[in-house]
Amino acid sequence: MDVLIMVGQLILGLTILVGLHELGHMLAAKWFGMRVEKYAIGFPPKIFSKKIGETEYMLGMIPLGGFVKITGMVDESLDTEKLQEEPQPWEFRAKPAWQRLIVMMGGIIVNIITGIVIYVVLTYNYGESYLPASEARYGIIPNEIGQEIGFQTGDRIVAVNGKELEKFEDVYSMDMLLGRDAYYTVDRNGQRVDIQVPVDLMDRVADNKDRMFFVQPRIPFKVGEVQKNSAADKAGLESGDFIKSVNGESVSFFHEFQQALQKNAGKAVAMTVERNGNPVELNVNVSEEGTIGFYQEPLLQYATRDFSLGESIPKGTNQAFGVITANLKGFGKIFRGEVSAQKSLSGPIGIAQIFGDTFNWYKFWNITAMLSMVLAFMNFLPIPALDGGHVVFLTYEMISGRKPSDNFLENAQKVGMVILLGLMAFAIFNDVLKFF
Incomplete structure (x- = not known):
């Protein structure tokens, strides 16, 4: 059940983010009059699809990504058959470079907006x-x-x-x-x-x-809720007691109390507590795990x-872009050899573990916001097959006035796919390796 909760949160978070990312591409393409053949969340095999107008909307069984198929664009599908024909006005390749650039940036922009909005809403609703x-x-x-x-x-x-x-x-x-x-x-x-x-x-x-x-x-503490029929309950420990010593050893902080119990695991101990200003002596049986059965109340x-909406907007925005700054610093340390890529990078298994095996709305949206910014950052990397690779080629075209050939773009896409598949395999293998 715990694993299902982790996997469920991962799938829900990725579905939301990938869906919005690809929606950014699709809306920008349609805005400029490009024909969008397919909008897909997840990869085949197909679970559901429906064609509305010129676009097929599809939900795939493998929830690790998605794609938008725009006519006349060399993308991860490597469908280049129509590129042998003269470009039609509704094709990606027929549009000005600046329009194509906005289409390729559409997913990144939407992910950034999503991350900012989530952080702003969380800040406004929950404060700090x-x-x-x-x-x-x-x-x-x-x-x-x-x-x-x-x-x-x-x-x-x-x-x-x-x-x-x-x-x-x-x-x-x-x-x-x-x-x-x-x-x-x-x-x-x-x-x-x-x-x-x-x-x-x-x-x-x-x-x-x-x-x-x-x-x-270091946390000073007093006894909170005492579990019924626990060793603490049977010994007479009460909520509100202050534990002063275990077997004559003074304990002022909770970590000292835990250490004293661990030293006496499976044994009976003499415990002095302060109750209503008076000392009380108790004999308590410590479990083999080093516990007696109460919740601490930290002192x-x-x-x-709390933040107003006006305060939440800049704070949430700073929090969102802080994720990108942290990623830049992290990659810098990896490239300088200061940290290990193996220890620093995580794949889907590692991300699922970050979500955890219990569901909490605040934590879920906080992690989703972080992943939205990470997705924007990763997609902006100048790797062919990622949005950032297309941005590099389009920027070159706008500056030089020369468009890279379709054959070059096709080969670059193949190289990019190999790099991405290699990175994905590394991340998944790395996640599995961390279990051993």
Whole structure:
């Protein structure tokens, strides 16, 4: 069932984005009087099709792309039979270069607009929830990667790249993960210490099960909901209790409490709690997994900020183009050899895992918006068979006044298809390899 939810979200998200992308091409082509033979979401075998006017609308069984077939255009179908004839007024090749350029940019433009609109709507409807840096005053806990970078337990992060930290989430920003010469400034026992971000940080977090959360704030806590008939319930633990020690070992933060339980997994422990200002002694049986059966209530106050529509538009737009900036930085690191393409790139399996095995509307649309911007970026790459490849040839034609021959375009399309199929095979194989 979990796998079905992941796959279902992937298919729904891709169907929306591919459908809108190809719609951008089709509407631009029809606007300029070009004949659109087919509009397809997904690849054959065919699930459904219906012809309306001159255009066949098709839904394919393989939901990993789509296409628009425009008469007189050398595309991925490599159908060049009609190109031997004189161009007709309704054909792609008969139109001015500037019109053909707009048609090829149509899908990219629609994906960018889609990403911006989704981010704006999410910002307006949900606002922003974040942990103020002032609430992380108890310092941080670094995991193994955080320790390798140079963080120590109890460090308080006060600045990123010399700018005062306002939201703790900025510790994980793409500027820090993908930037060059990035650094953190921490307060360590009253002394300010700069911690340089290694150029391969993205590689390191990709290898770690905790992903990018290489440091987390230390969290003071109290007991929240106690599960019925759990070891905590049977021992008399109550919601609102403050746990002070386990087997005489003081625990001020939740991670310390978890560590104490792990050390005593499968054993009974003596626990001191504070209840209504008074100490209470309890004996609790710890499970083999190192749990006793209650939910913590963090004592850190998260802040929420609401945005007006006027505020949401620039914020959502910046968030959308931030995805493209992050992709540019990521590719730059790959080309410079600072990060591994194998660890950084994901195919459909990896994308499905990003969606996750539970459905949440906010998360779904947030990921869909990100993918819309990624799709726009990837399609703009100057690779034949992608929109960006067509844009390069059309720009050359507009500047030089000479159109590349149909034979050249056909061969370029074949080369592009080989490159794309190779990249897709690499991404899928890479996804499978990550399971081992």
